[in-house]
Amino acid sequence: MKETLVEYFISLITIDSESKDEKAIAMKIADDLKSLGAEISFDNANEKIGSNVGNLYAYLSGDINKEPILFCTHLDTVVPGKGIKPIVKDDRIITDGTTILGADDKSGIAEVIWAVKQIKSANEKHAPIELLFTISEEIGLLGAKNIDHSKLKSKFGYALDSHEVGQLTIGAPSQNSMKFTIHGKESHAGGEPELGISAIQIAADAISKMKLGRIDDETTCNVGIIKGGTATNIIPKEVFIKAEARSHDPIKLQNTTDNIKNAFIKSVQKFKLADFRARVDSDIKLEYSSFKLDKNDKCVQLAEKASEKLGLTTNTVIGGGGSDANILNAQGLKIAIAGTGMNSVHTVNEYIKLKDLENGYLWVTEVIREYSKV
Ligand SMILES: [Zn+2]
Numbered sequence: 001m002k003e004t005l006v007e008y009f010i011s012l013i014t015i016d017s018e019s020k021d022e023k024a025i026a027m028k029i030a031d032d033l034k035s036l037g038a039e040i041s042f043d044n045a046n047e048k049i050g051s052n053v054g055n056l057y058a059y060l061s062g063d064i065n066k067e068p069i070l071f072c073t074h075l076d077t078v079v080p081g082k083g084i085k086p087i088v089k090d091d092r093i094i095t096d097g098t099t100i101l102g103a104d105d106k107s108g109i110a111e112v113i114w115a116v117k118q119i120k121s122a123n124e125k126h127a128p129i130e131l132l133f134t135i136s137e138e139i140g141l142l143g144a145k146n147i148d149h150s151k152l153k154s155k156f157g158y159a160l161d162s163h164e165v166g167q168l169t170i171g172a173p174s175q176n177s178m179k180f181t182i183h184g185k186e187s188h189a190g191g192e193p194e195l196g197i198s199a200i201q202i203a204a205d206a207i208s209k210m211k212l213g214r215i216d217d218e219t220t221c222n223v224g225i226i227k228g229g230t231a232t233n234i235i236p237k238e239v240f241i242k243a244e245a246r247s248h249d250p251i252k253l254q255n256t257t258d259n260i261k262n263a264f265i266k267s268v269q270k271f272k273l274a275d276f277r278a279r280v281d282s283d284i285k286l287e288y289s290s291f292k293l294d295k296n297d298k299c300v301q302l303a304e305k306a307s308e309k310l311g312l313t314t315n316t317v318i319g320g321g322g323s324d325a326n327i328l329n330a331q332g333l334k335i336a337i338a339g340t341g342m343n344s345v346h347t348v349n350e351y352i353k354l355k356d357l358e359n360g361y362l363w364v365t366e367v368i369r370e371y372s373k374v
Pocket residue numbers: 074104105161
């Protein structure tokens with residue numbers, strides 16, 4: 001009997017592929033695409049980030065003389081993603097409650113490969129199609145950050161990596177990640193507290209003065225991790241803090257980042273002993289850049305046409321998170337993020353509705369058809 005889309009999707013999610021362990025799923029996909037006539041290659045991003053396979057590139061030359069259209073998905077899942085036992089229940093596919101489902105992002109992978117498979121088996125004429133499967137997206141877009149751009153031929157396309165089918169994310173913020181280490185002075189808390197400077201107290205002083213959360217309609221920031229201290233009878237000499245700031249506006253991103261950093265600098269200056277000054281080390285890194293597509297961009301227009309054909313509402317939104325699309329857009333491509341039907345991702349309650357999996361595949365098919373119209 002012929003394999004169905006649901007069976008194909010399940011064959012993908014039952015292959016373990018937590019970040020840095022994407023080799024098995026990459027090999028399966030490479031084989032499937034080879035049998036559809038795709039040219040397959042890998043890069044060596046894995047050597048830079050410690051994964052067991054590189055990013056996977058697949059190219060299907062077209063019968064129509066056009067530039068290729070790109071579909072990007074990611075191979076890895078978050079944890080717990082080992083030994084997934086999917087259950088088809090009523091109108092959806094769910095987990096047994098012990099793992100994630102992995103519809104993030106295997107629904108995208110299944111939908112795009114299924115679309116290519118149907119187009120190929122119906123012998124439909126199509127424009128060149130390029131597929132990119134990245135590694136280790138979930139742990140900081142590491143695969144995308146190490147793409148071999150000489151292998152990519154497309155200038156526009158989609159990252160299939162969001163919720164509702166038909167929804168199109170056309171903008172996303174930049175993000176700075178920040179690490180701070182506050183250095184105080186250790187001393188016995190009972191015997192000689194006068195000789196110590198508490199790094200925890202400095203951190204508390206600084207954080208209490210920061211504006212956190214939603215800064216304005218384009219900007220957010222958060223102190224997410226704080227670690228320090230060894231015992232209650234020791235005045236702590238060190239505290240580590242991790243924070244982030246995001247904004248759709250690069251100047252606001254800079255200002256918000258500076259405010260956090262300056263709060264630490266101001267606070268350490270208040271704490272000193274005769275011969276000792278507290279200090280803070282900071283390590284600030286741009287994780288990814290913002291992007292904003294236009295209603296007139298090809299990927300936005302094609303998406304609208306495809307949704308319309310399927311009777312889906314096109315819902316164009318600006319996102320709040322970072323994804324491979326940020327990295328690709330920063331390289332000059334025009335990549336919108338399209339929904340695949342995944343739901344409650346990164347939790348053991350993750351699920352996808354059968355109807356949405358089907359619609360996701362039909363949506364990709366329609367996008368390819370629309371674009372392939374001469
Ligand atoms: Zn994802």
